[in-house]
Amino acid sequence: MKLKSISAVELEEMDSRKRINLINAIVGFKCVNLIGTVDDLDNENLAVFSSIVHLGSSPALIGFIARPDSVERHTLTNLVRSGVYTINHINTAIFEKAHQTSARYDAKVSEFDATDLKSEYKMDFKAPFVKESNIQIAMKFKQKIDIELNGTSLIIGEVVAIHYPEDCLCTDGFIDIEKAETITCSGLDSYHSTNRLSRLSYAKPDKALESLKIIYVD
Amino acid sequence: MKLKSISAVELEEMDSRKRINLINAIVGFKCVNLIGTVDDLDNENLAVFSSIVHLGSSPALIGFIARPDSVERHTLTNLVRSGVYTINHINTAIFEKAHQTSARYDAKVSEFDATDLKSEYKMDFKAPFVKESNIQIAMKFKQKIDIELNGTSLIIGEVVAIHYPEDCLCTDGFIDIEKAETITCSGLDSYHSTNRLSRLSYAKPDKALESLKIIYVD
Helix, strand or coil: CCEEEEEHHHHHHCCHHHHHHHHHHHCCCECCEEEEEECCCCCEEEEEECCEEEEEECCEEEEEEECCCHHHHHHHHHHHHHCEEEEEECECCCHHHHHHCCCCCCCCCCHHHHHCCCEECCCCCCCCEECCCCCEEEEEEEEEEEECCCCEEEEEEEEEEEEEEHHHEECCCCECCCCCCECEEECCCEEEEEEEEEEECCCCCCCCCCECCCCECC | CCEEEEEHHHHHHCCHHHHHHHHHHHCCCECCEEEEEECCCCCEEEEEECCEEEEEECCEEEEEEECCCHHHHHHHHHHHHHCEEEEEECECCCHHHHHHCCCCCCCCCCHHHHHCCCEECCCCCCCCEECCCCCEEEEEEEEEEEECCCCEEEEEEEEEEEEEEHHHEECCCCECCCCCCECEEECCCEEEEEEEEEEECCCCCCCCCCECCCCECC
């Protein structure tokens, strides 16, 4: 493919809406999920976040970036106060409803009601899961790290429970999220299903990679 | 789909390799790219990172998580010292070579040579791009934020140039990374191409979403 270039100066002079679309797209396919919380009065909140990141497996930590704007502040306020939240995968059946949660609803409005997604409570966990989501994670809030460069924050939580489709778990612990119909997104608004190219063996110098066979439990 | 559950206790008692596969998978599809750097003697280094995250568009900031292990430490040491690095999209043609860069090569070995990917230099930028990559980003190192919970670090950089396929840019600034053959990954080793479901309009309360038409520049 023939490449063109955009310089730092051109980037700075670019119309801000175009720059937002551009920079959100160039990072690559994003890890997008729905985050569920409740406020002090148990009012539910649900918001789509596309800046979720794996931090480590022992302890099992997941982070996400919270922006200083109104929609997401409900999520942040709620999870800091209650200490808990849920991360719910978005699948092909619900990606439009998931996108709709990004509308600026009033704090009193539940995005579950507004988008017709169903909340679900499990194992005495205080925050709501998304019933239509095939992979649901219960999270305990651990730390908020402020990023002074642009006023965002990295929110870190620990995994306390995982709910997953029984036929998607593999013998080596891998969960086949493509089989669970999880989707990805690019930019602010483009949603994509996936096709596996391959699972590759652990890379070592001077050893050729092999394609791993996917073996489900049972 | 019928869901099963894994509790925090089961997670803690799980074999560590299984837990690594599990936690890396449940986060969702990951933003995976190749990061190119040089050391003080201009020896090239290239490593695959699957924990890249969009931080903001003004200034244009991208972050990634660096782990305290040997392979990625070359990248970290190099970019802190030189002040620059490149982020290069992985496409269907090079995902196996990209995965191979995760092997623990000696610091003196260039992963470009070891994996047969070609380095490319542009516009006097000191760090190497991946020639086979269709979207290449020149980055200036801004800040390293240590995450004490697990010894990882959030590395923040600012976008200083973007190289992209000319037929992938849209009139609203969006770059069609699926058309550029960019792929995504899940877990530690599963690579996936994508199929667009839809680009959705900006969400507002009480307004139905529309599917956006993708209009390329020219």
